[in-house]
Amino acid sequence: MLAITRTSGTQYKASKQDKVKFEKIKGEEREESMIISQLNPLKFKSRRFCAFILLSFAFLFLLEVPFFAVAAEPVCSRSDVLICEDWDSDTPPAENWPYKNAAKWHGWTPGDTAMSTLNAVTTAQKHSGTRSLKIQNTFTNNEYPGGDIYISTGTPTTIYVRFYLMVATAGGFGSHLVFINTASAASCALDFDDCQATSPYVGCDGGWYLGAASYAGDNESKSYNQRSGSPFNWRNHLNEWHLVEWMVDVPGGNTSLWIDEVPQLTNYHKVWSLSDDENDYAHTVIISGWGLGGASTYYIDDIVVSTSYIGPRRESEVDTSAPTTSGHSPAKNATGVPANTNISLHVLDSGDGVNRSSIVMTVNGQTVTPTITGSPADYTVSYDPPVDFSPGQTVTVTLDASDLHNPPNVMPKESYSFTVAADTKPPAAPKSLRVN
Numbered sequence: 001m002l003a004i005t006r007t008s009g010t011q012y013k014a015s016k017q018d019k020v021k022f023e024k025i026k027g028e029e030r031e032e033s034m035i036i037s038q039l040n041p042l043k044f045k046s047r048r049f050c051a052f053i054l055l056s057f058a059f060l061f062l063l064e065v066p067f068f069a070v071a072a073e074p075v076c077s078r079s080d081v082l083i084c085e086d087w088d089s090d091t092p093p094a095e096n097w098p099y100k101n102a103a104k105w106h107g108w109t110p111g112d113t114a115m116s117t118l119n120a121v122t123t124a125q126k127h128s129g130t131r132s133l134k135i136q137n138t139f140t141n142n143e144y145p146g147g148d149i150y151i152s153t154g155t156p157t158t159i160y161v162r163f164y165l166m167v168a169t170a171g172g173f174g175s176h177l178v179f180i181n182t183a184s185a186a187s188c189a190l191d192f193d194d195c196q197a198t199s200p201y202v203g204c205d206g207g208w209y210l211g212a213a214s215y216a217g218d219n220e221s222k223s224y225n226q227r228s229g230s231p232f233n234w235r236n237h238l239n240e241w242h243l244v245e246w247m248v249d250v251p252g253g254n255t256s257l258w259i260d261e262v263p264q265l266t267n268y269h270k271v272w273s274l275s276d277d278e279n280d281y282a283h284t285v286i287i288s289g290w291g292l293g294g295a296s297t298y299y300i301d302d303i304v305v306s307t308s309y310i311g312p313r314r315e316s317e318v319d320t321s322a323p324t325t326s327g328h329s330p331a332k333n334a335t336g337v338p339a340n341t342n343i344s345l346h347v348l349d350s351g352d353g354v355n356r357s358s359i360v361m362t363v364n365g366q367t368v369t370p371t372i373t374g375s376p377a378d379y380t381v382s383y384d385p386p387v388d389f390s391p392g393q394t395v396t397v398t399l400d401a402s403d404l405h406n407p408p409n410v411m412p413k414e415s416y417s418f419t420v421a422a423d424t425k426p427p428a429a430p431k432s433l434r435v436n
Helices: 016-036 047-062
Strands: 004-010 011-012 081-085 118-120 132-137 147-153 158-169 175-182 186-192 208-214 221-223 241-249 254-259 262-269 282-288 296-306 324-329 343-348 360-363 366-368 370-375 378-383 396-400 414-419
Touching: 132 282, 147 175, 158 175, 158 282, 186 241, 208 254, 208 262, 262 370, 343 396, 360 378
Parallel strands: none
Antiparallel strands: 004 011, 004 081, 081 296, 118 132, 132 296, 147 282, 158 241, 158 296, 175 186, 175 282, 186 208, 208 221, 241 254, 254 262, 324 343, 343 378, 360 366, 360 396, 370 378, 396 414
């Protein structure tokens, strides 16, 4: 489908070239419609006429005129979505597009840094549809063959970018992947880096990691994981498609990153703006092929940019499913639970995602303030009671939640109980009495 930038409401701005192509295709579709209307067998007067119809269809096929458009991802119709790109419609202006100073296509403008033609919109790999974008970066003789392509986003202050990524070959340190330019600087980036090349890392094991980087003036800094344990090592997942979700709050200086819906960074604070202007905003998304540390090849597909959470690609047009819960600890109806137990469970939604602000937990009838972590697809809700429960006490937990769909799908109130272990400690022996 055509990558387009939403400027206001449901209006879109496409390039003049895109509009010309669109009108051309619409004209060809009208011609096909006229031909199809004549396909009633009762109107066939001769075999010669049948042959003419067949030859006409063959001619259209040779011209690669599409009879049926590839269906766009349903999320692209949302009013908060700024950009959608799956690379499947239309034909790129050149075989190895994008390359240095190549023509604009689908709203994407190639930069002036690529020195060769290693990139392509290709059928060799795809997450959905028929094509993906191949980017190859290599640093040779001060040249960066991968280059960049960029597209305008408007003026959002908080931006979400979701895409599917396949890494075919993993390079070394300093490999860019995606940038978000702010009004003040090219400052927000997702970079690949080798664990042995840059520090600090959490659980460093020599892998190749994707992390958030700031390039706001002299404030260049990187952080590849704020969780305990090892982050997602792409060298262990070559030639596999994986979901990447990234959020940048420009004026707030916070970023979150999920890979396959598992949090890698959660509201990690970075300085994204040169000006520290609370009104600074994102205006461009860049897919980058720039790199220093050896050859890297990757494929990107199903890119969506929005001002709110996007979620995984879905084929269903309408989200009709409410959130669900799983992983209750203590388990429902559990007995013999320690008095000092914490309470946790997962709230999941496979559609538009769980609305974090809708989650309400009560314990024994009292509303509590749990800790909520994870992504809208899978939030973990945890509560650490300030005092221990009483021996033998029955504890009742309720939870309410709804999703991000409009109107929201509301989950039926979750209510369950568990029983604290009885006090098995024998009573203290009475003190002996002294008789005078």
